[in-house]
Amino acid sequence: MNRKKMIAYLGGVLCLLCFLLLIPGMLFLAGSSVNTSSSQVNSPEPAEEATVKKVAYLTFDDGPSVLTEEYLKILEKEKVKATFFLIGEQIEGEMVEIVRKEAEQGHEIGLHTYCHQANKIYASGESYCEDLEKTKRCLSQKLNIVPKLFRFPWGSANAYVRSYKQEIIEKMKEEGLEYADWNVSGEDSVGYPSVSSILSNIRKDYTKYNDPVLLLHDSATCRPTLEALPCIIQELKEKGYSFQTLSKREKPCHFGE
Numbered sequence: 001m002n003r004k005k006m007i008a009y010l011g012g013v014l015c016l017l018c019f020l021l022l023i024p025g026m027l028f029l030a031g032s033s034v035n036t037s038s039s040q041v042n043s044p045e046p047a048e049e050a051t052v053k054k055v056a057y058l059t060f061d062d063g064p065s066v067l068t069e070e071y072l073k074i075l076e077k078e079k080v081k082a083t084f085f086l087i088g089e090q091i092e093g094e095m096v097e098i099v100r101k102e103a104e105q106g107h108e109i110g111l112h113t114y115c116h117q118a119n120k121i122y123a124s125g126e127s128y129c130e131d132l133e134k135t136k137r138c139l140s141q142k143l144n145i146v147p148k149l150f151r152f153p154w155g156s157a158n159a160y161v162r163s164y165k166q167e168i169i170e171k172m173k174e175e176g177l178e179y180a181d182w183n184v185s186g187e188d189s190v191g192y193p194s195v196s197s198i199l200s201n202i203r204k205d206y207t208k209y210n211d212p213v214l215l216l217h218d219s220a221t222c223r224p225t226l227e228a229l230p231c232i233i234q235e236l237k238e239k240g241y242s243f244q245t246l247s248k249r250e251k252p253c254h255f256g257e
């Protein structure tokens, strides 16, 4: 074998060696790329969690009354916080202690009215504010409670208040008070409510909202509401709602907003 042939022969062997080494390398790379892509295919996507938070706000108007303590027992047993919109003239005698208990148990106290008589409180914007101020003073003097919310008797869209509603809202805002309506009503203070009528009125609307504000009453005539309450709470819990006091709602509850 002359020198040229020897060089050609060695070159051929070298090429063959390189080729043999390249094949497994390529296979390895191909395999790893397959593995990578297959691992991407197989790796689970980040779970899409249900991020929607559902919070219900139970509100009770027209208390305190002889039934209020029984409401408190149910709320305590169910570990649920609520908001009570009070009638000032009813905060007398042993009712003062009931309101104290509401506050001590972590419920929110809101202003409703002092006398709840449409002809008196809605005689003018001024008379409305006087009535509400009286309730505010009553709570402050007897219980050292300063509410953040008030609720118009019959709601902010009632026919009596229309002409001076805005005036009242502005004035109360200056005093750090926001008004609160509702978007679900048990209709438990009109006609002859029963446990089943209250439940069906609530079921009609609460599922439309992630932040329902339920209007109920804890006045002395509202035993059906008291009897319906454990069922209302249970059902809302089963549907994934937690409960909170109303001023903690992200935005105030106003009709038409």
Ligand SMILES: [Zn+2]
Binding pocket: 061, 062, 112, 116, 153, 154
């Ligand atoms: Zn009322």
